[in-house]
Amino acid sequence: MSSKLNSTIQGQQLVKTETLKSFDYLTWGLAIALIIGLILAPLWLKNYGLILLCTWAFRTVAVQGLNLTMGYAGQVSLAQAAFMGVGAYTSTLLILKAGVNYWLALIIALLISLLIGFLIGFPALRIKEGHYLAFVTLGFANLIWLVLRNEQWLTNGPLGIRDIPRPSIFGYSLFEPIRFYYFSLIMLALVTLVVWFILRSPWGRAFKALRDNPARSESLGLSQTTYTLLAFAIGSAFAGVAGVMQAGLVEFIDPDSFVLWRGLLLVMMLVVGGSGSLIGPFIGAAIVTLLPEWLRFTGEYYLVIFGLGVIIVMRYFPKGLAGLLPFVKKRFFTREVQS
């Protein structure tokens, strides 16, 4: 691979810089080490650690979906947790009450979240200015929570549903934590690949173009409404999948698991991790999932410390922690070249 050349104007002079190859080696090396580490994790983690990593995996899936809506299409959705609820309840009820196969239930849950995403997004995204999607999803998140609580005949109300089965594939049960862990990991990998492909496809480029320069992109014939709607619906479908993963992991769902502030927590993971970047959701979900474990000694002060931490990140790293990467790249892995 040839070295990347960039030119920037500093003062009066045109400065040409190149990114050092060591940067590519370092990032790829880190990524591969992390993937190998995740695959080998069961060697030294007990069940509790695996459950934490499964939690991290489904949260990352949900935040990755939110990343499509917020990071690339630039619209705020506060209902990502509600969509997880839609997915979790759809699949669970189909499996337990209608006896539907787990994988079929997963696909139906995905499609229903996608459909609801379209139904909500269509009226909400007609208006481009302002936070109309945020307002509408704020209402929707509350509605879903209230419906899950009120419709006791279907959802068992605030008590929730217990004993949710974990899947099996070709007669091979995924019940054991270690097996469910690999199932979560594979789902996470699949979703990441889908996002990767979406972002590299003409679609994804249209998303980015519309985010970065809406007027120019529209003049080139891209419909902002259509692409934003697509991003939101697909992002919501990811949340549905994450909900199914959560239901299988926890083996229990109740309305409070999908309440509005859980959706805010997902937005927080995205913003703290770095929205608009593929690795941001991984970082954000890891922080929100693992930090409570490391800060356990602080007891009831935990939320205060966590809140202060978020304020500090927002203040000093407005682009989230993933936003540090371009900075590190520029500061340590770039050198000027003589032209």
Place this chain on the structure above:
Amino acid sequence: MSSGYITQQLINGLAIGSLYALVAVGLSMVYGILRLINFAHGDLMMIAGMFGATLFLWLSKSPLLFFMVLALLAGLLGLVFERIAYRPLRGAPEVNLLITSFAVSSILQVGMQMLFSSSPRRFETVASLSRLYQIGSVQIRGADMATFFITLLVAVLLTWFTRRTRTGIAMRAVSENLDTSMLMGINPSRPIALAFFIGSFLAGVAGVLWGWKYGQVDPLIGFLPGLKAFVAAVIGGIGSIPGAFLGGYILGMAEVFFVGFLPPSFSGYRDVFVFSLLFIVLLVKPQGLLGQTKGRRA
């Protein structure tokens, strides 16, 4: 269904609507300028309520002093958070503000739980406020009457302030178009801080009135009313102060009439109705009832 019953419900709706309106004003003003959905706003109301439950004996001699101390406390807290949490984020993506307010909200809730424990606390009241006044065929509680007249006074003062004073006009200008108002020589920091102060002050007022109405407070009472007040502000037209009042009263009326005129089995759906109302208004009139469509800007 007698006319007396309807009048009674109307009065209940006015009382609840006044509370929503008081909270909605601050949300609407702040959103109008910074486009921040302030999730911590309802918690300022809660803080005034919690301290009110604690300080009552100390201040029972003078309700007015009691009121002012608590409202000022909320107002100052609003100013402090504007200064340390929101102001440094000016120019950052709007969603960062939203997340910061969510963090502030959890700090306030947990802080109050640590300070006072999370169990509900009794909110003492004075005899003249807990009495029922009989007017014709309807009964009005003193606290509800106080709530209504205080809200009316606030509405009048705010209208005067935003229409007649230099600072108020500057505030509306900043809300209408931040960039242009800066070109006109307005330093936006003052109107923004002022919007936070006034809004938080009114949330504090609402906190005391809330305590008098319901008789008890706990560290989690702020979140849902804050949310509903935000819905009220959106219904009325976010960014518009008269809109916040209108939205607050519509929401209060809608709630009371929904519960009062439908069979009791429906009462669990009150909030479903409230949030559906939001959908309907956004669908029919996306800018809210009194909101203005801003001219398209490049």
